[in-house]
Amino acid sequence: MSKQKKQQPIILITNDDGVTAPGIRNLAEAVKDLGKVVMVAPDKPQSGMGHAITIGYPLRMHKLQLIDGVETWQTSGTPVDCVKLAVDKILHRKPDICLSGINHGANHSINVIYSGTMSAAIEASIESIPSIGFSLLNYSMEADFSAAKIYARKIVEQVLAMKKVDKHLCLNVNIPNVGPDLIKGIKVCRQAYAKYEEDFDERLDPTGKKYYWLTGEFKNFDKGTDTDVWALKNNYVSVVPVQFDLTNYVLKKQLEKTF
Template identity: 75%
Template sequence: MAKKVKQSKQKKEEPIILVTNDDSIGAPGIKALVEAVMDLGRIVVVAPDKPQSGMGHAITIGHPLRLQKVAFIDGVEAYTCNGTPVDCVKLAVDKILHRKPDICLSGINHGANHSINVIYSGTMSAAMEAAIESIPSAGFSLLDYSMEADFTAAKIYVRKITEQLLKRKLPKHLLFNVNIPALDAGLIKGIKVCRQAYAKYEEDFIERTDPHGRKYYWLTGDFLNFDKGKDTDVWALNNHYVSLVPVTFDLTDYALKKELETNWDL
């Protein structure tokens, strides 16, 4: 009897890891993420039922949200949601877990989320929503857009970082943006803690005409890095490191705030 009580207590104390993404429940990246950490706690997956890349921090207010339990990996509880990545996190906490998980992991995204991408990324917005709710979180991205991408090396670093998250006493609003170069594990030099590079997209809208003669536009553009620093995420990735950027959702410009308070006649 005592042994059963002890086992029950151990199971109760097992950390809960919420897993989500923006590429949808069917993306290989989320499966790779779960495979990397599934023995580290109770994994609960709540992910969009269709791709939601570029949705940023959007939430659904104009139509009903639905959750559906689905088959995923044996032994892993998983649900799809018809909303955004942020909706997935909100519903997971309120309607599935009925409590906050110990950590939230988002990804592994197919494609980069370095520098300015963090603003647009559904992957990072899901992790950020969790951090806003006092759930330490990390978003993971592999610099390979292909659905046939090799996640072998990415899984090694996902696990390494997740183990660190679970073993430490963390700030409740902790949020990591982790990008992994598309290289064999032996070619990756390690993890570099970075700042976000100053970079942006030089955008262009290609104009086309549909079969009905109506114009439509297709967004394209080139990624331009204006930041020559060697402490940035773009530099780290270009030099075969995994980049880890600690992110905050407080958008206050504190230097400008001080300037306004001191020198402006307001």
């Protein structure tokens, strides 16, 4: 008897820049021959939405034809909504892996807290779906994704090839904004202690009423050479394993002695 053909993995792809963003198209093209790819993404940009979900408003989905061989849906919801809808209403099962991105802009250090890209990946992890969020350090819609595609595929291949994958695996992957020939490799890192020093720029609209525009300057307070910020500055692809359990276990032990 011939060996039964191994079933193709189902790869769910989403993002926070919207279903028509170049980043998600490049990600789908990079991995579409590794399994059955289904793309479910917001119908408009949702950057900075974090782990928001839609409550009190209806959600809508529409099927599109954007990439040959890739089933594609756009939704009116957030990135997290997209994962929930994909599992419950489109796939009717959990995919083998969820990919989010490729985000237009960095999601290193503290950005993981605010990122819609990473929140979609974390939602998948909560649902026991191994997941990876990808981001390129370039905010332009005309960004060159050639290096990002190479490393995204390489990392996805490695995860799919793992004999035993933690069902809650979630990786935050950032790619430097340089060509493939300048990238030194992949570094597994920790999240840097860095944040934005923020300010609200006060302006006047044409009627003379005040409005505010959030601005900020990125500050890295972490001098370690094992962080995502260091790796990216030195032209490495950074890979940070993240988790949804926010418990501070060191402080927990200390408090147990106090209370």
